Amino acid sequence: xxxxxxxxxxxxxxxxxxxxxxxxxxxxxxxxxxxxxxxxxxxxxxxxxxxxxxxxxxxxxxxxxxxxxxxxxxxxxxxxxxxxxxxxxxxxxxxxxxxxxxxxxxxxxxxxxxxxxxxxxxxxxxxxxxxxxxxxxxxxxxxxxxxxxxxxxxxxxxxxxxxxxxxxxxxxxxxxxxxxxxxxxxxxxxxxxxxxxxxxxxxxxxxxxxxxxxxxxxxxxxxxxxxxxxxxxxxxxxxxxxxxxxxxxxxxxxxxxxxxxxxxxxxxxxxxxxxxxxxxxxxxxxxx
Amino acid sequence: xxxxxxxxxxxxxxxxxxxxxxxxxxxxxxxxxxxxxxxxxxxxxxxxxxxxxxxxxxxxxxxxxxxxxxxxxxxxxxxxxxxxxxxxxxxxxxxxxxxxxxxxxxxxxxxxxxxxxxxxxxxxxxxxxxxxxxxxxxxxxxxxxxxxxxxxxxxxxxxxxxxxxxxxxxxxxxxxxxxxxxxxxxxxxxxxxxxxxxxxxxxxxxxxxxxxxxxxxxxxxxxxxxxxxxxxxxxxxxxxxxxxxxxxxxxxxxxxxxxxxxxxxxxxxxxxxxxxxxxxxxxxxxxxxxxxxxxxxxxxxxxxxxxxxxxxxxxxxxxxxxxxxxxxxxxxxxxxxxxxxxxxxxxxxxxxxxxxxxxxxxxxxxxxxxxxxxxxxxxxxxxxxxxxxxxxxxxxxxxxxxxxxxxxxxxxxxxxxxxxxxxxxxxxxxxxxxxxxxxxxxxxxxxxxxxxxxxxxxxxxxxxxxxxxxxxxxxxxxxxxxxxxxxxxxxxxxxxxxxxxxxxxxxxxxxxxxxxxxxxxxxxxxxxxxxxxxx
Numbered sequence: 001x002x003x004x005x006x007x008x009x010x011x012x013x014x015x016x017x018x019x020x021x022x023x024x025x026x027x028x029x030x031x032x033x034x035x036x037x038x039x040x041x042x043x044x045x046x047x048x049x050x051x052x053x054x055x056x057x058x059x060x061x062x063x064x065x066x067x068x069x070x071x072x073x074x075x076x077x078x079x080x081x082x083x084x085x086x087x088x089x090x091x092x093x094x095x096x097x098x099x100x101x102x103x104x105x106x107x108x109x110x111x112x113x114x115x116x117x118x119x120x121x122x123x124x125x126x127x128x129x130x131x132x133x134x135x136x137x138x139x140x141x142x143x144x145x146x147x148x149x150x151x152x153x154x155x156x157x158x159x160x161x162x163x164x165x166x167x168x169x170x171x172x173x174x175x176x177x178x179x180x181x182x183x184x185x186x187x188x189x190x191x192x193x194x195x196x197x198x199x200x201x202x203x204x205x206x207x208x209x210x211x212x213x214x215x216x217x218x219x220x221x222x223x224x225x226x227x228x229x230x231x232x233x234x235x236x237x238x239x240x241x242x243x244x245x246x247x248x249x250x251x252x253x254x255x256x257x258x259x260x261x262x263x264x265x266x267x268x269x270x271x272x273x274x275x276x277x278x279x280x281x282x283x284x285x286x287x288x
Numbered sequence: 289x290x291x292x293x294x295x296x297x298x299x300x301x302x303x304x305x306x307x308x309x310x311x312x313x314x315x316x317x318x319x320x321x322x323x324x325x326x327x328x329x330x331x332x333x334x335x336x337x338x339x340x341x342x343x344x345x346x347x348x349x350x351x352x353x354x355x356x357x358x359x360x361x362x363x364x365x366x367x368x369x370x371x372x373x374x375x376x377x378x379x380x381x382x383x384x385x386x387x388x389x390x391x392x393x394x395x396x397x398x399x400x401x402x403x404x405x406x407x408x409x410x411x412x413x414x415x416x417x418x419x420x421x422x423x424x425x426x427x428x429x430x431x432x433x434x435x436x437x438x439x440x441x442x443x444x445x446x447x448x449x450x451x452x453x454x455x456x457x458x459x460x461x462x463x464x465x466x467x468x469x470x471x472x473x474x475x476x477x478x479x480x481x482x483x484x485x486x487x488x489x490x491x492x493x494x495x496x497x498x499x500x501x502x503x504x505x506x507x508x509x510x511x512x513x514x515x516x517x518x519x520x521x522x523x524x525x526x527x528x529x530x531x532x533x534x535x536x537x538x539x540x541x542x543x544x545x546x547x548x549x550x551x552x553x554x555x556x557x558x559x560x561x562x563x564x565x566x567x568x569x570x571x572x573x574x575x576x577x578x579x580x581x582x583x584x585x586x587x588x589x590x591x592x593x594x595x596x597x598x599x600x601x602x603x604x605x606x607x608x609x610x611x612x613x614x615x616x617x618x619x620x621x622x623x624x625x626x627x628x629x630x631x632x633x634x635x636x637x638x639x640x641x642x643x644x645x646x647x648x649x650x651x652x653x654x655x656x657x658x659x660x661x662x663x664x665x666x667x668x669x670x671x672x673x674x675x676x677x678x679x680x681x682x683x684x685x686x687x688x689x690x691x692x693x694x695x696x697x698x699x700x701x702x703x704x705x706x707x708x709x710x711x712x713x714x715x716x717x718x719x720x721x722x723x724x725x726x727x728x729x730x731x732x733x734x735x736x737x738x739x740x741x742x743x744x745x746x747x748x749x750x751x752x753x754x755x756x757x758x759x760x761x762x763x764x765x766x767x768x769x770x771x772x773x774x775x776x777x778x779x780x781x782x783x784x785x786x787x788x789x790x791x792x793x794x795x796x797x798x799x800x801x802x803x804x805x806x807x808x809x810x811x812x813x814x815x816x817x818x819x820x821x822x823x
Contacts, residue, residue, distance in 0.1 A: 016404030096506030140525030218518030221527030
């Protein structure tokens with residue numbers, strides 16, 4: 001990253017508009033699909049493909065510009081700030097679902113069970129036999145009998161996997177800073193591998209929940225909060241692992257220097273963020 | 289200029305691209321600012337038309353023109369279009385145009401993302417507008433989209449929800465860009481406490497946007513899964529609670545109203561000193577008050593829900609916390625007044641709108657204080673009193689100040705002077721009719737007329753008729769504004785404006801050191817002089 005030269009300002013951006021078109025197409029397709037239209041899913045897949053292709057084009061352009069030394073230190077600072085505030089927005093997004101879990105578990109369910117004098121007292125009149133407890137699928141026993149997910153099987157193993165991947169990611173970063181290409185590539189490969197292993201195990205956990213435990217997204221408030229929190233987290237792990245794969249590919253191509261490796265840093269920050277969210281999930285969704 | 293290192297030498301001194309595609313692919317902060325402002329102006333008229341449909345129906349008791357369902361769609365869409373299509377984009381447009389010029393930056397920090405945030409906004413508004421033509425009609429639940437009512441929406445529901453997602457993505461990208469620009473792109477010597485207040489208020493606003501837009505996105509995502517994927521977040525039978533949605537919505541919604549008012553404060557603090565020919569009174573207290581208001585906005589949300597059934601401790605806490613907002617807001621009002629005190633004031637249109645803002649916003653603030661009192665709010669809740677309150681804080685505040693900003697900066701942007709006589713006519717018509725429009729709604733609310741209804745008891749007839757007359761005068765007066773803007777862009781009065789446009793404006797801001805109109809790229813080398821008169 002050169003410290004001299006003016007701030008780089010691109011003069012014509014074609015990718016952002018294309019990405020937007022892909023995004024719009026995808027959402028229009030999804031909405032049509034939800035309304036029962038038959039072309040909905042086709043549109044959605046098409047939109048997703050446009051979105052991903054155009055995003056790939058955009059990032060390729062950024063990588064080429066970065067490698068040709070067009071970004072000075074100040075540009076790098078802008079990118080880092082952008083990434084930090086993006087992660088902050090993601091924290092707020094997860095905060096809604098953690099907040100929902102806290103509110104329903106500690107306030108709504110007790111109120112429904114007739115404890116305290118909260119607004120749910122009136123609902124208690126409708127379901128007088130309901131006793132507050134957690135986990136629950138509510139007084140209407142929505143979704144039927146289910147078995148809650150334990151913490152010490154796959155989830156615990158997944159915790160170890162993610163924590164290890166955080167270590168391998170940092171190890172790769174040290175390799176990058178020490179110009180140790182071998183360590184960088186091995187560290188990243190391990191991180192990506194562990195990431196996808198995590199996702200596979202979670203998929204297996206979901207399979208078990210649906211087929212053996214009667215636990216689905218429709219299992220009342222427990223099922224709703226469980227799948228929403230773990231689902232959005234799993235999606236973020238996928239995205240993080242894909243980002244890291246791109247970083248791995250670029251490292252293999254010989255990109256990045258100890259001074260200039262914003263993409264690596266951004267991917268690593270994102271990965272640690274996903275890691276920390278999981279710790280929250282493990283404690284509040286699985287353990288308590 | 290040389291925006292790029294060696295490879296792109298051919299870009300030296302280049303101007304805008306030719307043709308319409310210039311506007312599609314542009315990364316220039318001035319172009320994108322213009323796009324935002326033009327889009328917002330168009331949406332202002334779309335949302336305004338919806339408001340006139342509402343006021344036509346309410347002109348007399350009984351059903352006149354529209355079906356109740358469509359009426360409710362109109363109140364919902366009017367709010368969503370005005371909030372997300374007009375006011376917020378207009379301020380983002382001002383931010384795009386002015387922040388780089390005010391802090392001496394060559395452009396926004398992340399120009400490609402700047403382009404995308406505008407087009408995602410357009411995509412979001414397109415999705416929203418498309419719901420008007422769907423089976424079951426546009427959402428009719430009010431802009432708050434409360435369940436279980438909103439879950440009865442027809443085909444429009446997923447489109448409205450994805451529209452909110454897109455608008456959220458757009459706002460977050462825009463906000464990230466603004467924060468990165470302000471923190472990273474200031475000219476040497478432009479320290480944080482030398483920044484114009486418009487820049488300060490936008491910095492705080494951008495933080496609010498990043499903090500709360502994801503919250504709203506999460507909330508509507510749960511609406512989507514409740515409707516289509518069997519979840520029970522807002523359904524008591526499954527152990528959920530519709531009130532939870534209200535908490536989520538207002539945790540977003542309260543900061544959201546400050547997202548619309550803080551940049552308003554910023555523009556007012558920029559305009560008033562210039563026409564009072566005095567430095568802004570109490571610069572640092574303005575900054576601290578802005579931060580204070582932003583902080584308080586996160587801890588008062590349940591004052592929108594006093595009547596939903598809250599434990600007594602909650603009612604009391606949210607009542608007192610809400611009343612505290614009057615302190616930093618009062619600091620601002622007094623500072624503006626003190627800025628004008630003994631100033632050599634002149635009353636060009638931007639100043640007229642700014643003074644009207646200070647007076648009428650104070651009125652809107654006081655009615656807010658009345659509703660902050662939980663026991664009284666049981667009377668006011670969901671009546672026309674609240675409608676009067678928030679329209680006083682939005683129309684003669686945000687809209688007036690946006691128009692003041694347009695008059696104030698249009699000569700800079702275009703190099704042409706606007707027609708002062710017509711502009712003053714626009715001001716007086718707006719300032720008088722806005723009061724005819726909204727002041728009677730206080731009486732209606734106190735007398736018990738509920739909001740969001742197409743028909744009402746005969747006792748409310750007189751004030752409703754007066755209010756509707758005011759609405760039509762106000763609405764059609766805005767066509768004068770449209771005419772003035774177009775005329776100014778084309779050739780204006782023919783009078784060539786100077787660089788500083790307004791007398792001694794150079795002392796107040798960097799933008800007045802640039803030519804009028806400013807070149808396509810400005811400050812490719814950071815400026816040396818940092819004006820400090822606004823401090």
